[in-house]
Amino acid sequence: MTPTDERELSRRIAPLDMDAEEFRAAGHALVDRIAGLIGSFRERKLTSGKPAAELRPLLGGGGLPGRGAPAEEILEEASRLLFEHSVFNGHPRFFGYITAPAAPLGALADLLAAAVNPNCGAWELSPMANAIEEQTIGWIAELLGYPRDCGGLLVSGGNVANFVCFLAARRARAGASVRSGGLSAGERRLLVYASTETHTWIHKAADLFGHGTDAIRWVPVDSQQRMDVRALRDSIAADRAAGARPFLVVGAAGTVSTGAIDPLREIAAIARDEGLWFHADGAYGAPAASLPDASEDLRAISLADSVAVDPHKWLYAPLEAGCVLVRNSEALPEAFAYTPAYYAFDQGDENPPPNYYALGFQNSRGFRALKVWMGLRQAGREGYVRMIGDDCRLARLLAEAVSGEPDLELLTCSLSIVTFRYAPSHLRTGRPEQEAVLERWNEALLAQCKTGGELFVSNARVGGRFALRACIVNFRTTLPDVRAVPGIVVRLGRAIAASGPG
Numbered sequence: 233m234t235p236t237d238e239r240e241l242s243r244r245i246a247p248l249d250m251d252a253e254e255f256r257a258a259g260h261a262l263v264d265r266i267a268g269l270i271g272s273f274r275e276r277k278l279t280s281g282k283p284a285a286e287l288r289p290l291l292g293g294g295g296l297p298g299r300g301a302p303a304e305e306i307l308e309e310a311s312r313l314l315f316e317h318s319v320f321n322g323h324p325r326f327f328g329y330i331t332a333p334a335a336p337l338g339a340l341a342d343l344l345a346a347a348v349n350p351n352c353g354a355w356e357l358s359p360m361a362n363a364i365e366e367q368t369i370g371w372i373a374e375l376l377g378y379p380r381d382c383g384g385l386l387v388s389g390g391n392v393a394n395f396v397c398f399l400a401a402r403r404a405r406a407g408a409s410v411r412s413g414g415l416s417a418g419e420r421r422l423l424v425y426a427s428t429e430t431h432t433w434i435h436k437a438a439d440l441f442g443h444g445t446d447a448i449r450w451v452p453v454d455s456q457q458r459m460d461v462r463a464l465r466d467s468i469a470a471d472r473a474a475g476a477r478p479f480l481v482v483g484a485a486g487t488v489s490t491g492a493i494d495p496l497r498e499i500a501a502i503a504r505d506e507g508l509w510f511h512a513d514g515a516y517g518a519p520a521a522s523l524p525d526a527s528e529d530l531r532a533i534s535l536a537d538s539v540a541v542d543p544h545k546w547l548y549a550p551l552e553a554g555c556v557l558v559r560n561s562e563a564l565p566e567a568f569a570y571t572p573a574y575y576a577f578d579q580g581d582e583n584p585p586p587n588y589y590a591l592g593f594q595n596s597r598g599f600r601a602l603k604v605w606m607g608l609r610q611a612g613r614e615g616y617v618r619m620i621g622d623d624c625r626l627a628r629l630l631a632e633a634v635s636g637e638p639d640l641e642l643l644t645c646s647l648s649i650v651t652f653r654y655a656p657s658h659l660r661t662g663r664p665e666q667e668a669v670l671e672r673w674n675e676a677l678l679a680q681c682k683t684g685g686e687l688f689v690s691n692a693r694v695g696g697r698f699a700l701r702a703c704i705v706n707f708r709t710t711l712p713d714v715r716a717v718p719g720i721v722v723r724l725g726r727a728i729a730a731s732g733p734g
């Protein structure tokens with residue numbers, strides 16, 4: 233080793249490290265900028281609406297930088313780019329998909345979590361963080377009316393939460409042999425039952441976990457988009473008679489398109505009679521089970537063998553945070569655990585705390601729980617009940633405002649989702665040519681809403697008709713925001729109708 237090497241490696245100055253003073257200055261400046269953003273959502277355009285071809289050049293065309301740049305400069309530039317060219321789900325008139333504004337405390341929680349950087353795969357590496365995750369899962373269960381002693385873990389979102397539950401169900405119903413022998417270990421084909429309104433996670437699960445999408449039995453829905461339970465019973469009976477093996481039924485606690493709640497109480501009873509695992513997909517709607525006026529069916533998520541719920545939706549946590557709850561806490565380790573030679577956790581501990589790597593897909597895990605835990609502490613049960621209840625009330629008022637407007641047709645309103653379309657009353661003839669015109673107008677309207685920056689809605693198909701869809705999971709939305717919607721949509725709709733051949 234040369235003397236220079238000796239000197240440099242003894243007092244390393246790493247390009248990524250920051251001393252406390254530099255970090256403090258950069259951090260304070262960033263927090264000031266973020267405070268400015270939070271204080272100005274209402275005045276901002278919801279989006280600049282620029283297409284990809286105009287955005288990419290803003291980053292400059294260069295390749296990977298050879299030399300580094302100062303942290304403050306990078307933070308300043310990234311803030312500017314993001315503040316000018318994002319779609320702000322923090323804006324009071326963002327009603328698209330199911331995407332909530334982030335609780336501001338959640339942003340600070342993520343900063344704190346990243347600064348401490350616990351690896352939440354194993355308790356040994358993240359003792360207090362894992363204690364917080366454990367408490368968070370228990371609190372979410374309590375909020376939803378689910379047994380507090382359930383098992384669970386935090387994951388990236390609803391898709392992965394549903395995947396984890398799917399695999400727990402498969403292991404519980406098909407037995408341990410499915411983990412070593414795979415699907416060919418059982419001679420009868422395993423089948424899943426879900427309504428035609430189920431979110432597309434079910435396609436991915438059936439496909440990726442080797443069942444194939446043909447293993448999904450699509451149960452039809454009634455006029456309110458709820459699973460037809462008689463068809464469910466018939467389908468199970470027919471499949472059994474044909475020699476297949478039903479193992480899982482999925483009920484929606486709020487469908488993604490219209491917020492419909494399946495008849496979960498009856499589905500639970502059928503699952504019990506038939507020996508199936510009952511999974512409730514509450515990615516969106518489960519938190520509404522905390523409302524004093526929650527329906528019996530929504531409350532019946534308490535009967536499910538597993539529940540998926542998304543804190544990054546109706547608990548207003550910043551992305552990403554999904555949550556798995558499983559009634560039998562052994563079901564997750566039974567489905568996921570392996571103990572490799574290079575881990576020596578829990579030695580000599582009679583009642584060891586959970587190692588989350590053994591309960592789900594991930595090995596190394598970030599500290600997602602902190603932002604969720606802080607939200608639950610900041611708002612408490614009462615705060616959540618008020619915010620979720622207000623979102624539902626505003627959705628009902630939006631539905632009322634839509635039905636009071638002769639050029640708009642209200643299609644559905646459930647939980648906090650309203651679907652409707654621009655359809656002047658004299659054009660609602662139902663004739664196919666007329667319907668095709670309305671569909672084109674509403675598609676154009678949707679595109680304008682998404683890029684115009686006044687209001688953001690998404691879309692749904694309801695009873696075959698193309699609908700605009702407003703989902704209010706937004707604690708910044710007020711009554712005037714909701715009352716402004718019909719006027720904006722009718723103005724855009726009339727302009728489209730007047731400009732085109734139809």
Ligand SMILES: *Cc1c(COP(=O)(O)O)cnc(C)c1O
Nearest residue numbers: 389390391431487488515516542
């Ligand atoms: C949003 C949603 C999902 C998927 O959740 P992600 O967090 O987007 O992965 C699944 N099911 C339902 C009912 C949903 O609303």
